[in-house]
Amino acid sequence: MEPTWIVLAQLGVVVLVLAATHVPLGTYMARVYSSARHLRVERAGYRLMRVDPDADQRWSTYLLSLLGFSLASVLLLYALARLQSWLPLDVGMPGMNPATAWNTAVSFVTNTNWQSYSGEQAAGHLLQMAGLAVQNFVSAAVGMAVAIALVRGLARSSAHGRVGNFWSDLVRGSVRILLPLAFVAAIALIAGGVIQNLHAFSDVSTVAGGTQHLLGGPVASQEAIKELGTNGGGFFNANSAHPLENPTPWTNTLEIVLLLVVPFALPRTFGVMVGDRRQGWAVLAVMGSLWALAVALTTWAEVAGPGLAPAAAGAAMEGKELRFGPAASALFAASTTGTSTGAVNSMHESLTAPGGGMTIFTMMLGEVAPGGVGSGLYGLLVLAIIAVFVAGLMVGRTPELLGKKIGRQEITLVSLYILVMPALVLIGTALAVALPVGRDGISQAGPHGLSEVLYALTSASNNNGSAFAGLGASSTFYDVLLGVAMLVTRFVPIALVLGLAGRFASQRTVPASAGTLPTHRPLFVGLVVAVTVVVVGLTFVPVLSLGPVVESLS
């Protein structure tokens, strides 16, 4: 539809903004997490919370604090979802049933934002603000905290497994980084037409004599943090395709920037905190390459529009908004799956077969293109460790990263990390297609039906949250299965990463020698990209072949 230069110019705007923010935001975040001083409002908060923000925690204590906080989060959100009709600002929404409430609580606490409910039918304003939006902030801050703990582990020498203070990292990430950015973004979105009020829904007589409901709600404040924190849970069912969540092409561009800005700035934070900015550039190069690959292939598929239905219509416009068109929809789709966000501005189920396949593949990369806030950075550092390990095997030297030896226990933790997500995706998909209750949810027979289930399990197991929404996933079976997948895939890797952080922090940093593999050169960048793609490829080629690949070829 659109000329090539328009496609490139839209992409160029996003890249320019990200390039301009990378250094200042990344450096600012490094300062936030390194500063010894607390803001006055933070000190007042810590007194109310009665926690010590200055204790330098061992990794195991850090993990316990994180898990305790997350348990409290699941319980409080579950209670809010169940009891919303008894609380103020419910705007007539009933309490959620137990399976939906469990799924929703786990989904938002794990930064997934898979939604087995429809926003305009099931979530009142108080649940949206005080429940869901709060988790949009803090689940993002938890992801960043884990990444920072790992970076500290790499930066410290002989520190007895101490990786920082979870409470202080959580509060600072929320208050000093996400809150100011979200506030400014929310006001900009309102200027563009995103609503922000506390009205209940009311009837209106339309121009042609029908009736429609006027919607209301604190949407802009939620929209901003939902993208910025790579959460993705829409205020309304249509998510960022809804004209009141994303009214214009420029708000759409802003939302794409919001979902990429923190993940792409964190490599700088890493570089500054380990005292070698070149390391940050290398991580950025890997993330950027993978994202560029995803954007290029998805855009090609959607603009070219192969397949029966797009050919019949003349373009791949089913499930897309006219104001965005195929190119801006593809850019959003690649970015939302690359960042583990899961917000959508087009319906992914109706993407072309290769385009839909690319969104699944991009999620399968494991949140590293550029990944969720925090989870992208720690996921990529894990892949970097595998890359130095592989390189070490090739030349017969003890592998090391930033002066830390990768020994048997380190590589064990890393290997377990790599196994969790694929195991959940493959076993979960097999279970769902093997059981009648799972097959009942499939809306279209054949390879596309397998893609629906595969997409759901891949989305949940990567804390993404987007869907091939034709799948009837609001059954108790999928609520529970996907809830378990989201929970395991969030917290098992976090525990492994913090264990790794603790081991690195305990090690003495050894100076680089002539035999050390430099981890900031293009050769190493290429190696990490190759390791990422090969690991995903070897794991998922069979199932991808049966779903999206068959669809693309038929």
Add this chain to the structure above:
Amino acid sequence: MTAPTSGSTALAFARQSWAGLRVLLVLTVLLGLAYPLAVTGVGQALFRWQADGSLVTAAGGRTTDRSRAVGSALVGQQFDAARWFHGRPSAAGDGYDTLASGGSNLGPLSPELVTEIDQRRAAVAAEDGVAPSAVPPDAVTASASGLDPDISPAYARLQVARVARENGMSVAAVQRLVDEHTDGRDLGILGEPRVDVLALNLALRTMAP
């Protein structure tokens, strides 16, 4: 250093969960109440009309009074009758139902979708008296939200003759209305050129004899 026993780990976890709850409650007041209410306050002060839903009156003017509104300038409505410009097909409920936003979620190879597209193409071609091949993609595909307010300039042009006839207006006058309601890409590069159907039909209603 001795390894902690499982009993002491359980106790430590319970204490951390209690601390977690206290932290969460304080953060909920800040991020779940103060933040959205502050955004509401500032948004309402600076951009009252947008914050309240970009409501329009029957005369096409802006309003924040819900009782005077005929809809939101940003949200599409169903226009079936031949005298109106039609919007895109909608999968939201029975069409443009704001309580059921969403797409068809039919896959790219769905036979059902291909049939629907063919039927829509034939219907548009018949109603507007054009060749089926002249019907643009947005006229035969359901949007993502089901509330898409826009159509392509091509689909608007295609409807001009019929709308002019049905309203007893000249083709030139209706074409001028379409041109006035056609927006280019944002900043010249972002998104797609588009025609807002609700605004166009409101203007049409005030003009039509």
